[in-house]
Amino acid sequence: MKAIRVHEPGELDMLKVEEVASPQMKSGHIRIGVRACGINFADILIVKGLYQEKPPLPFTPGGEVAGEVLEVAPDVKGIKPGDRVMSMIGTGGLAEEALVAADMALPIPKSVSFEAAAAFSVAYGTSHVALAHRAGLKSGETLLVHGAAGGVGLTAVEIGKLMGATVIAVASTREKLDVAKSKGADHLINSKTENLRERVKEITNGRGADVIYDPVGGASFDQSLRCIAFEGRIIVIGFASGTIPQIPANLLLVKNILVVGLYWGSYAKKRPEILMGSMHQLMTWLGEGKITPHISHAEPLSNAVEALRALEERRSTGKVVVTMGAD
Structure with missing residues (x-):
């Protein structure tokens, strides 16, 4: 089968499509013919050797897949060849075949394409667990989302609206803000041209945001501390800015702020x-058409490096996927 392989950590340009053996079947697993693989920022970090989890070399990146079941281990029940499934797998997704733990495989609704299914789990799962479980977002509260047109940020906008929040979307360009608006954002703030603290205070009549969703870090986090409401919650999702913020504890004390982390994996x-439990709720919303993945870039396996680069260079909105064959 064809697959992208990493023989040593390095830059994206070193990645090539290679012919490799299909993964060996294991107990409790299924083999799928991958039709699409969702690209996440973690994939870039894994390729470069910068992620907190480092798979043994050589490996195939790609942790979010959708496809058709080709083979089922003898001890697996309830799944059969030909079923359409989606799953998180850690690594191994940028390949024509992948081995998936059967208990992590979910059926794809008939109305959902392989590309949409591959763009679904990580981004929506991250935002739903962050907002519902970690931050306890309530209907009627104000949610501010940094990086609101990105892979996870856009899903936070969408899920926040479903949960009954007033959503403030923050992004760096008018085009990205328009994407966030299309997913239900009530208010838009351009992080390059507007003063975040002043605009949030204006929008909330001086109160501040109840929940702030931050996959950016750096200056965005620093500004969040100055526009959050009393007893507000900041959810730390990641550090796309490249800077890990240092938290001045006195600000947490004065406003009774709660800062919580979310590492979904x-x-x-x-x-x-x-x-x-979160994924089943999300799958219900997906099947009902209440949430719909936004995909700005879809590339074939032969051009997987361009898919990764589009995400790294922040040229994408929503999700980027790599496809293997026609849907």
Whole structure:
């Protein structure tokens, strides 16, 4: 089968499509013919050796897949060849075939394409667990989303609206803000041309945002501390800016602020019931058409490097996917 392989950590340009053996079947697993693989910023960090989890070399990046079941281990029940499934797999997704743990595979609704399914789990799962479980977002509260047109930010806008919040979207260009507006954002702030603190205070009549969703870090986090409401919650999702902020604890004390982290992938091992409960709720919304993945770039496996580069260079909005064959 064809697959992207990483033989040593490095830049994206070193990645090539290679012919490799299909993964060997294991107990409790299924083999799928991958039709689409969702690209996440973590994939770039893994390729460069900068992620907190480092798979043994050589490996195939790509942790979010959708496809058709080709083979089922003898001990797996309830899944059969030909079923359309989606799953998170950590690594191995940028390939024509992938081995998937059967208990992590979810059926794809008939109305949902392979591309949309591959763009779904990580971005929507991250935002739903962050907002519902970690921050306890309530209907009627104000949610501010940094990086609101990005892979996770855009899903936070969409889910926040579904949960009954007033959503303030923050992004760096008019085009990106328009994408956030299309997903339901009530207010838009251009991070390059507007004063975040002043605009948030204006929008909230001086109160500030109840919940702030931050996948950016750096200056965005610093500004968040100055426009959050009393007893507000800041959710730390990541550091796309490249700068990990240092928190002045006195500001937490004065406003009774809660700062919580969300590393979604750890729930698969630590609290899988949280992750899967969230995913079933999201799958219900997906099947009902209440949420719809936004995909700005779709590239074939032969051009997977361009897909990764589009995300790295922040040319994408929503999700980027790599496809293997026609849908």
